[in-house]
Amino acid sequence: MRSLRAGRFTYVVLALFTAGSLFPLVWTAIAASRSNTRLAQTPPPFWFGGNLGRNLHVAWTDANMGTALLNTVIVAGTVAAGTVFFSTLAGFAFAKLRFRGSRPLLALVIGTMLIPPQLSVVPLYMLIAELSWTDRLQAVILPTLVGAFGVFFMRQYLVHALPMELVEAARTDGASSLRVLWHVVFPAARPAMAVLGMLTFVMAWNDFFWPVVALTQNGSPTVQVALTGLGRGYVPDQSVIMAGALLGTLPLLLVFLVFGRQIVGGIMQGAVKG
Amino acid sequence: MTDETAVLSPSAVGPERPAAEGGGRGRPGQVWRSRRYRWDLRWSPYAFVAPFFLFFAAFGLFPLLYTGWAALHQVELTNPDGMTWVGLRNFTRLWDDAFFWNALRNTVTIGLLSTVPQLAIALGLAHLLNYRLRGSAFFRVAVLTPYATSVAAATLVFVLLFGRDHGMVNWALSAVGFEAVDWQNGTFASQLAVSTIVIWRWTGYNALIYLAAMQAVPGELYESAALDGASRFQQFLHVTVPSLRPTIFFTCVVSTIGATQLFGEPLLFNGGAGATGGSDHQFQTLGLYLYEQGWVNLHLGRASAIAWAMFLILLVIAGAARLLRGRKDSR
Numbered sequence: 350m351r352s353l354r355a356g357r358f359t360y361v362v363l364a365l366f367t368a369g370s371l372f373p374l375v376w377t378a379i380a381a382s383r384s385n386t387r388l389a390q391t392p393p394p395f396w397f398g399g400n401l402g403r404n405l406h407v408a409w410t411d412a413n414m415g416t417a418l419l420n421t422v423i424v425a426g427t428v429a430a431g432t433v434f435f436s437t438l439a440g441f442a443f444a445k446l447r448f449r450g451s452r453p454l455l456a457l458v459i460g461t462m463l464i465p466p467q468l469s470v471v472p473l474y475m476l477i478a479e480l481s482w483t484d485r486l487q488a489v490i491l492p493t494l495v496g497a498f499g500v501f502f503m504r505q506y507l508v509h510a511l512p513m514e515l516v517e518a519a520r521t522d523g524a525s526s527l528r529v530l531w532h533v534v535f536p537a538a539r540p541a542m543a544v545l546g547m548l549t550f551v552m553a554w555n556d557f558f559w560p561v562v563a564l565t566q567n568g569s570p571t572v573q574v575a576l577t578g579l580g581r582g583y584v585p586d587q588s589v590i591m592a593g594a595l596l597g598t599l600p601l602l603l604v605f606l607v608f609g610r611q612i613v614g615g616i617m618q619g620a621v622k623g
Numbered sequence: 624m625t626d627e628t629a630v631l632s633p634s635a636v637g638p639e640r641p642a643a644e645g646g647g648r649g650r651p652g653q654v655w656r657s658r659r660y661r662w663d664l665r666w667s668p669y670a671f672v673a674p675f676f677l678f679f680a681a682f683g684l685f686p687l688l689y690t691g692w693a694a695l696h697q698v699e700l701t702n703p704d705g706m707t708w709v710g711l712r713n714f715t716r717l718w719d720d721a722f723f724w725n726a727l728r729n730t731v732t733i734g735l736l737s738t739v740p741q742l743a744i745a746l747g748l749a750h751l752l753n754y755r756l757r758g759s760a761f762f763r764v765a766v767l768t769p770y771a772t773s774v775a776a777a778t779l780v781f782v783l784l785f786g787r788d789h790g791m792v793n794w795a796l797s798a799v800g801f802e803a804v805d806w807q808n809g810t811f812a813s814q815l816a817v818s819t820i821v822i823w824r825w826t827g828y829n830a831l832i833y834l835a836a837m838q839a840v841p842g843e844l845y846e847s848a849a850l851d852g853a854s855r856f857q858q859f860l861h862v863t864v865p866s867l868r869p870t871i872f873f874t875c876v877v878s879t880i881g882a883t884q885l886f887g888e889p890l891l892f893n894g895g896a897g898a899t900g901g902s903d904h905q906f907q908t909l910g911l912y913l914y915e916q917g918w919v920n921l922h923l924g925r926a927s928a929i930a931w932a933m934f935l936i937l938l939v940i941a942g943a944a945r946l947l948r949g950r951k952d953s954r
Contacts, residue, residue: 355754363751367765370827373780374768376791380783388783393791435678438671448668454676461679463941465884467913468934469686471693471927474917475703476686492682495675523660526667555773557887558910562918576775580782580891587783594776601771609764616767616828617835 374598380591381405388587404592408579412589414596417575422600424489424560424571425553431494432549433542440503441534445516455504462497466558474562484568489560493553499545506541506618507534544615547608554601572597694927701921713928723929725904726912727936729814733889733908734882737818742874745826746867749833750859763834766827774887777820782807782892785816807892810905817906820888825881829874836870837863872948879940883933886910909933 355363382401383394408414442448443455473492474483482488511534519529535542560571570578576597579590605612694713696706717723752762769777784791785806793803806816840863848858864871885908889900898915900907907915909929917926 435674442668442671446668472686472689495678573775598776613763
């Protein structure tokens, strides 16, 4: 078989990669636990100091990180839930139902992935300004509530994971489409829905360009917008900036700690099939 | 065809009617139910795909077309309703705009500096992860963690690490006898620093995509290569890389699209100095220039023209990629 056992060299190199991947995150925590004056000294600190509580507190209150975190949870949660729900509906239709025009419609879905977000940002801004949505969370939620990737991901999964016999059996029993959806499709799709939900949550949490355009610091910022404010020096203290960065990253790191394997599996699955 | 069906079929219900139901002649409730059933079968697929298309029409297609329209007008952010027709002037101004060409040049160099090493490293990393490893799940999750970090958080950390006077990178350089580098001001140095952030965030992600493709390569290919006396490295070069060609192509396209849209890293790498991309615009990308024109200088019409220019550039790249790849395009 293929899988050769790794030699010592492989472990050494992988350990170096791991260190490189994790170091900036660990160092964020180290810098967040120090003082501004200590960060402005050479050599830079390599171990934790005693200022973490103070810095987190300043970031939380002065930079509005508490509100920002709550807003981001709302945005990422809604977007993930919406994407998973609508993608499962559309993915099921494209995978298992016959209807006129399904092929060109699917091609259209995939084609929308090629449109760069910059191309719509000006009118989108004019639209939300027209609706007086600037600084409101729906300005960030609604434009990203569905996505071609999700539809495609669910379709690819359901093509194989949902046996047609199950759908037909339910139909023969006289089940309506909604019942089929509820009792057959959702249970079969659950693993893919979970993975898509996590991937979408990560993407929505980290979304940057549009939230920075649509939300300002004073209204209802997401974490990313609040961090932009920190970086622009509204809070001049570097250690506080790092505390803010830590607050913005920690929730996702926890998600990774718990669901890392599933997320890795989801990305690899999407890679093979996409 | 039996007599019975011959009697049934002209009854105006249509030829598609399933014989199994047969209830058309029954009580009115049954008729209604079977009609509703057919109606459901026929229209629910459209209802299931409708949300995607409704949202896309409102927040994707309409803005896309409207950008083209706005690019032909003078529009200010302060008064989005007051549009003055200017024809192609936004585009001709771009053509004469040194900052536009500067941003385009920077986008290309930063794109190359970030994409090429990123994908090369990812390929090697995936090769290592493909060995039979103890703790392979740990390594996979560990190299993916930067993906969980946002542009904003990552850039802020790297700004500190790349600090001129007290940054860790310069400290390490001086420890091994090199001179400190002004990472935010030198053109090449700053572009390299911005690229480092991109490489750090995306290498693990691409490695996993390569790894998935590697695991689909049939083992016999390696066995016969080993029989022919190929070393591990030769196997990598002559078996792995050719088998991965479609995946490598795919990641090149995705990374190129990502590189043309680079925005957050150059915005925040500039510290508090706004959207100029450095004191001398040395790392201002097209995405950042669009933002500066639209939301700092308030010229939405010109921002739209930049957006369309970016789109055209992407189309050219896509066309070139298609030519490169030839006609074997059935995936």
